[in-house]
Amino acid sequence: MFEKKDSRVKSAAATNLSFLYYLENEFAQASSYADLAVNSDRYNPSALTNKGNTVFANGDYEKAAEFYKEALRNDSSCLTYKKLNRLDEALDSFLKLHAILRNSAQVLCQIANVYELMEDPNQAIEWLMQLISVVPTDSQALSKLGELYDSEGDKSQAFQYYYESYRYFPSNIEVIEWLGAYYIDTQFCEKAIQYFERASLIQPTQVKWQLMVASCFRRSGNYQKALDTYKEIHRKFPENVECK
Template sequence: MEEEFYFDFSDDAQRSVERYEEMIRNQDQYFFDAQAFENIIDYYIEKNDPVKALQVIEYALNQHPYAAVFLVKQAQLLFVTDQTERAFLALQKAEMLEASEAEIYILRGNIYNSLERYSEALDNFQKALEFAETTDEILLQIAYVYQNMLDYESAIVYIKQSLEQNMENKDGLYELAFCYDILDKQEESIQFYQEYIDNDPYSYAAWYNLANSYHKLDLFEKAIDAYDYAILIKDNFASAYYNKGNALVQLDRFAEAIEVYKQTFEYEKPNADTYCAIGECYEKLERMDEARSYYKKSVKMDPKMADAWFGIGVTLNFEERFFESLHFYKKAIELDGENPDFWFAIADAYYKLGQIEQSVEAYYKVLEYNPVDVEAWLDFSTVLYEQGKLLEASETIADAIKNNPDAAELYYRMVAYLFALGEKNDALLYLETALATDPDKHYILFEYLPQLQENGSILEVINRYLK
């Protein structure tokens, strides 16, 4: 559920606003104390009317010229309305009136941060730390500056300081996770959240971030346990359900994942991502009608959901409805034209429909976007081989080997093609390399060209390696 934020204006505040509006209508001058002016300004800020709020500040400053609070509010509104120079001037005046007001330096720090003037931002936040009663938010602001400077190590130091002062700060916990993630320091992240949970076992945000770190290290069982704790503490935590579903998918526990994904709908409106994820689970379970119905819900909700368009194509392909699947693969490619999986599927569909030229073009795309897909190289070379293009098939595998020098399958396939081309000596050289790379896979050779099982020179080389 999204929380709604609103000011609960007291009767006094409401009366102040009515009196102020009456004064404007009558083109008169009424006196308001400083608190009343603050209430009126906040009322207009809440109504998202910075122009009227600035107007009130002019009146307030006329009646209370030494109240720095109005200059700070003025600076804030000038900054929001892109009048940065004037905002700086207002803060300068405020500082002359009340140099120990932390808000002045916090706001100035934020403005400098937005202008990418980071060292000036840091100077101001440091000054704010001297004057502020509570500093956890300021420490977090300093961390944001370091993040903008791409200095995530320093950001972590300040986020931790902030959390030491305020264990409840969920923003800090999420920002910390973000920094650890960027630095790819999941182990440190896990250690931090475990220690944090020892101090505060009921922090659902800490359990959730701990789970995400486990997830990134492929420790899916541990991740699921930690998501469960987060859900136990906060039972309407939709993101935890969704990520738990993702972890279950990684363990091929598709039926359980579906149930968990569906639980998110109790706590937040269904969205295209979740529908698509459920569709993928049904697809993995080969329940294609249900998969298709969820993929359709996904694209209905978000027509730009390329994965869901693709999913519909996959379900049709499974039912050997290749021509229909093409339509949906093409929709996916329109939205995400560099996705090698989409091109692979379309290459395969064209091949099955006997449209070899289109299939070959699509294979070129797959390999352009993902040259380390060994399966795609093998399939592509097979298409060429079946067209009687033996030389092209062998050249394709040569390219494949350049991109994947450790893939034994490619060397074994090359042996088959070279024998078919009558280049026996080269074939035997490749066979040596294949056996040196992975001797256990030599059966691939005979699967592809069974007649080679009778070939004495091949058997001789294989036996030499298998002894």
Template sequence: MWVHLYDPHDPYEPPAPYSLIYKDRPYDGEIAYADSALANFVAYIKKQGWYENSVVIVVGDHGEGLGEHHENTHGIFLYDSTTHVPLIVKLPGRNSSKTVSEQVRTTDILPTVLDILRVPLPARLDGESLKPYFADTKNVERTALGETDYPLRFGWAPLRSVRQEGFKFIEAPRPELYNLKADPGELQNVYQPWDQSVRKYREILTAVRAKSPPAAPSAGTVGKGTLDELKALGYLGPADAGSSTNVPEPSLLPDPKDKIEEQNLLHSAMMASEDNRSDDARRSLEKVLQLDLKSPTALRQLGELELRAGDYSKAAEHLKHAREVSPTDATAAFYEGQALQKVGNLAGARDALEASLKLMPGQFPARLLLGEVYLGLKDTAAAEDQFEAAQLLQPESEEAQLGSAKVKIASGRFKDAVEQLKPLSKSHPNNAETFELLAQAYRGIGKNEDAQNAETRAILLREKRAKP
């Protein structure tokens, strides 16, 4: 059984009595509430008689920055405040306890469970069984690797780390090295590129990368030609790439350390938006743009905010700028298409939606909207292509079938429209639009009485829907 206690996450709103006991420390209140839920679970399995012979493992998936290194939550950095987590293992039939001070990894959990249960281990696992640590013997510390690609979401450099023998190395545009024994808060960066330990840590990271599937080149990676120019101009010296060190290929993406204030504001905007506090979200996003006019995330989120608020012109403007900064953002292009369609700029909406679908062809809502846009542009052949593509994605979709019927009516194929809409009116008898279209199709083939009946049905459905 796997149980995920999600409560210790922002916003920190523990229930009573923890909200009162920890009123000045709400995050601690969330932890206390999660502990109480876990205690109830343990009490239940004890009552059922399952506890004694069970393996119970409690682990944190991450910590919380709470302002350390200016990170309010988690996900951006690889400091111990968010990566050093508790791990408790309860073994079957064991009543004694011990504290293991040696460093281990969360990747060791799966091999440990399999080992305890005497299940053969797969040929390739990232971790190792913790069974050697259960005996009263001294064990070596294990090398812990860390990585976060979350910054890439915002256009910033990803981070990689090695934690070994009391040191933490973080590979970043501005690399970091910390002596954790002397500096547990990771405040004094002692990185030197020619340091032998740094070279060793980089070799470890290089070996890990070599085992991973090759990634597509990042748009922020510096090409060889640029590297040569930088060296010739003196910007890459003994401390950098291509020298006697093994510094990896540098990145033009910003270092997340320089962007953490933006990240905190973006997170605040997201939370405010989820709570329907649009004004607070807007203020946070505008502050981000004061720090970075070209923040694609802030521009897109502002566009989404204005789209929901019904200010379609503003939305289109923000989303246009977001796409200029990040041309591969399919979602921004889709939202821009929505905004432009709302203000009647059908040609612009068409172009934005086509761009979005070129990047992500499987977007059902974009196919539907583009079909409607093409209908507005009187291009029935292109509209039909889009509705057919939508039906391939979702064959049972009523919206896609109605779109296809609209194309048939617009192109004068009224009989075909009737044949499509009659079964739909039976399978979806409460959709007024189906009967409105059926009325148009009947009139097109001269069946005025049937058209009148369909129209009456549509009116009744509209009235019924309008009633409170």
């Protein structure tokens, strides 16, 4: 009956049959109906997931990953729910994807972000920890962990992740500024200097970084170096009131 229907109905019916056969461990039948479902509607994410499952059951993990990734690309409901601020539904969709794609950095990142939007920083941190176990050098994930720990008042953990983020990507101005401010707050102004000097190299037209360098020299008692720095700033930015 469903073969006489239009392609979307045919694909939906074949998808259900494929899934039922898969649950019964009849992988040949499951694969056959998965093929029919995909051929009827190439953009059906459930059909692609079923096909991935049958290929996975046969041991072809690379091919299975391709089907899962294509299913992920075609399933826009997760991001749609997120854009609509329907966060519970978005989270449910992303968790389902995570069950399929256990080590997908994109999915882990989205789940962490949804928890952050839901104002649940502890869960956001937990999922970001899973993310950096998959991509340990992701500077954005590390800086986000630093930001969340900072918002929770845990400066020492925040410093650890901000520092790691800086190590892998030493050009993020927000991270550099946080580390510089951290060293000022902890009375290590000499250490803060290197961060503000780096910021001034990245943004040479932003006078505030050079002023921060001079301020750090002054705070650490190196008044001659502070004066020389202020003179140099005045030469470059003669209209700057703070420097005067």
